[in-house]
Amino acid sequence: MTALPDRYCPTDGTRVPTDAPAWCCPVCGGPLDLDFTPTPAPLKSLAGRVGSLWRYAESLPLATPSVSLGEGRTPLVELRDGVSAKLDYLMPTLSFKDRGAVLLAELALRLGPRRVIADSSGNAGTAVAAYCARAGLPCTVYVPSGTSPKKLEQITAHGARVEVVPGDREATADAARRAADEPGTFYASHVYNPYFLHGTKTYVHEIWEDLGGRLPEVLVVPVGNGTLLLGAALAVEELHAAGLLDRRPALYAVQSAAVAPLAEAWQQDAEDLLDGSGTPAPTLAEGIAIPRPPRARQILRAVRTSGGAFLTVTEDQIRHAQRDLASRGLFVESTGVACWAAIRDHEAFKDGAGGRTAVVPLCGAGLKTGLATSP
Numbered sequence: 001m002t003a004l005p006d007r008y009c010p011t012d013g014t015r016v017p018t019d020a021p022a023w024c025c026p027v028c029g030g031p032l033d034l035d036f037t038p039t040p041a042p043l044k045s046l047a048g049r050v051g052s053l054w055r056y057a058e059s060l061p062l063a064t065p066s067v068s069l070g071e072g073r074t075p076l077v078e079l080r081d082g083v084s085a086k087l088d089y090l091m092p093t094l095s096f097k098d099r100g101a102v103l104l105a106e107l108a109l110r111l112g113p114r115r116v117i118a119d120s121s122g123n124a125g126t127a128v129a130a131y132c133a134r135a136g137l138p139c140t141v142y143v144p145s146g147t148s149p150k151k152l153e154q155i156t157a158h159g160a161r162v163e164v165v166p167g168d169r170e171a172t173a174d175a176a177r178r179a180a181d182e183p184g185t186f187y188a189s190h191v192y193n194p195y196f197l198h199g200t201k202t203y204v205h206e207i208w209e210d211l212g213g214r215l216p217e218v219l220v221v222p223v224g225n226g227t228l229l230l231g232a233a234l235a236v237e238e239l240h241a242a243g244l245l246d247r248r249p250a251l252y253a254v255q256s257a258a259v260a261p262l263a264e265a266w267q268q269d270a271e272d273l274l275d276g277s278g279t280p281a282p283t284l285a286e287g288i289a290i291p292r293p294p295r296a297r298q299i300l301r302a303v304r305t306s307g308g309a310f311l312t313v314t315e316d317q318i319r320h321a322q323r324d325l326a327s328r329g330l331f332v333e334s335t336g337v338a339c340w341a342a343i344r345d346h347e348a349f350k351d352g353a354g355g356r357t358a359v360v361p362l363c364g365a366g367l368k369t370g371l372a373t374s375p
C-alpha cells in the first residue's frame, strides 16, 4: 500500500499526518487541506476504464477501492441551448455527496477506527452511512432536528445510529465535533476532511471528459459549506496545471438569499465572512443553509480567482425552478434546483447567441424532500 499524503493547514501551514487522530488544525482549529499534487490521466487513456469515478485513479489520493458502489459517471442533459444539467442525483444514495463519502469510507477502512461519525443536514450523512455499511464500519450520524424524515429513514436503513440534535445546523456540528475528539473515532467530516474534496472534484473530471477535454465557460455550483465548489476548483487547477485544459471556467456560486453569508461577504468585497451577518431565515434550500462555513476564505478566493461571482435565489425562484425541472422530467430536491433557479432567467445565460455556456448540477433526488410548498 502506498503512503497516504499528509494533511496541512492552509492558514498556518501546520502539518498533520492523515493517520493522526486530529480532524482539524491543532493550532487554529481550521479545516485541513491535502498535500497531494496528482498528474491526471490524458483523455485518450480513459477509454475502456471502469464506469465510476475510480476511472480517474491518477487524480485520487486513494487507489484500488474496496467500498465502491459504482458512484459517478452521471449524465449531462441539455436544458437549453448552451446550458446543460449534470444529473448528480443519479448516485447510489441519490446525491452528489457519494463522490466524497466513498473517499472518506475508503480512508476510514484503512485507518481502522472503532467508529465513524458524521454530521449533516441529511445528504452527506446518508452517503457516509451507506458507504460505512458497504465497508462494514459502525457509524453514527448527527442531524439537526427538522431533518427530512425520508433522509432519517435512509440513514437508519443503512444501519447507522442517528443522533438528533436540538437547534440549528451549527448545534449539530458542535455535537459532532465533541464526539469526534473521543479516542478511536474517525470524523467523516465533509467540511474538515480534505479527502472529501478530492472525491467531489471528480464532478469536473467527468464534465471535462464528456466535453472532449474542455469545460464550459461557467460552472454554476450551489454553496453551503462549499464542498462541490472547492472540489471543482481543485480539479480545474489540476487539469490546467497538467496541460489538459486550455481555458478555465468561471465558478458561479449560488446561495439561498435566506442564508447567504458568503454572498454578503462577496458584496462587500471581503476576504472572509462578515462579523454579525444577519439572522438566517428558513429556506427550502436546507442543504446549503450554512450560516458560518469553516472554509469561507477558500470559497471566496476560489470564486474570485476564477473570475466568477455569487448569485442568490429567493424561495419563489427555488419553488418555480423545481416545478420547471419536474415539468421537463427531472424531479430534483429543493436544494438541488438552486443553480437552475439562479440562471434560468439570468441575463448572462440567455438562450442562443451571446449567452455563456454553463453546466448546473442537479445534486439531490426530489424523492428525498418531495415538492416544495413553503420553507
Ligand SMILES: [Zn+2]
Pocket (backbone or CB within 6 Å): 009, 010, 011, 012, 013, 014, 025, 026, 027, 028, 029, 030
Ligand atoms: Zn491552522
